[in-house]
Amino acid sequence: MPLPGGSADKLGNRYELWWTVLQVQNLLRGQWDSIRVEVPGDDKVEFELVRDTVRSFHQAKRNAPNGKWTLAELASADAGILQSIADHLRKPDVEFVFVSGSDAHELGELSERARASASLKEFSEVFTAAKEQQQRLSRLQKYWSNCNLETARDYLGRIEVRVLDEMSLEDQATLGAQTLFLAPPANVCSEIRSLLMDSVHQTLTRDVIVEHLRKAGYVLRQIVSTDRAKLLVGALTKNYLSGTRSRLIQGCLVPREVTNQLIANIGPTGSDCVLTGRAGAGKTGCIAEFVQKLESDGIPVLAFRLDRVDPVASTADLGRKLGLEESPALVLAAAAENHCTAVLVIDQLDAISTTSGRTTNFFDTVEALLDEVRAFVRVSPCTSFWFAESSIGETITGCEGCCPQGITMLR
DSSP states (O other): OOOTTTHHHHHHOHHHHHHHHHHHHHHHTTSOSEEEESOTTOTTOSEEEEETTEEEEEEEESOOTTSBOOHHHHTSTTTOHHHHHHHHHTSTTEEEEEEESSBOHHHHHHHHHHHHOSSHHHIIIIITOSHHHHHHHHHHHHHTTTOOHHHHHHHHHTEEEEEOOHHHHHHHHHHHHHHHBSSOHHHHHHHHHHHHHTTTTOEEEHHHHHHHHHHTTOOBOOOOOHHHHHHHHHHHHHHHHHHHHTTSGGGOOOOOHHHHHHHHTOOTTOEEEEEEEOTTSSHHHHHHHHHHHHHHTTOOEEEEEGGGSOOOSSHHHHHHHTTOSSOHHHHHHHHTTTOSEEEEEEEOGGGGSTTTTOOHHHHHHHHHHHHHHHHHHHHSSOEEEEEEEESSOOOOTTOSOOOSSSEEEEO
């Protein structure tokens, strides 16, 4: 039976439960070792994640009473969130995540500035020098028992603030399940929810969760090791570049401004881009230049051509056709484990167009691959930047048009 304090009621909250399901999926990806839901005696957090010696406590609140979480609202007697955060962060190996459908801009901005600062002096004289930031920091220090500046910066650097509405949480969990299991994602999420509801106060390791899901009929897709994934990604991309260079005049690339536009669009939230133009406009060279720049910057990149692949019915089959052992999205994510950015380049996207004569099932496979990459963008630190190319200038799904001459980037 759950301990007193409303554990069962809290766990039954849909918003909190969806966030917990999402973090269980991250655990299945290897980001954490175990999860404990509703830690006894700690009624201010939903669960605790553990990785080696690091402990991460998560608190989820669907909405703020007044629409946004100001520092005063977070510290109110009814919420007591800031006080709870300080209680947990007194231990140096602890992190704290606060997620809500309502914005917590004041706390989030201060935490970002603390992480960005290289020293206490820089934090004080640069990142919180503005009057507004000084006032917010001063209020926060008071809420944290008048702690000194060094302690405040330390706490802030270990706080992550996330803003997600309930529908977005559900969408992310569904997409996340799709990347992990070859089974209906809604069914997988339902089984994870049931396991969580039945495991209040218990510590669940990755092996325990995997075995439970296996017995329920949901077998985890093969997750390629980081070292193996790097080799596979590197070999496929090298092969792609070798084939591309062989078609260039004297093997030389002509620098293009569009390439710089593509590089500039790589950001923390991911994006979908299409490079389009008529045959002979120079898209192949632009793609090769793009991939080479990414590699020189140390950014994991996986590039391949669709017109060299026989139509397949699943993303896993596509990966095996390419020699990757699993879906390109899963392998790239594994290769980029310690990077904040990863790039997937799909060349010759028109190979699945209506004019190509190829099976429509292949279109569904590529669409599923897009969904998998978007899922990784939303649920993991890895940012995937989508880039696809049409060699005949036709309109591609998701684009509003094309360029009759030259090269155009569409988002």
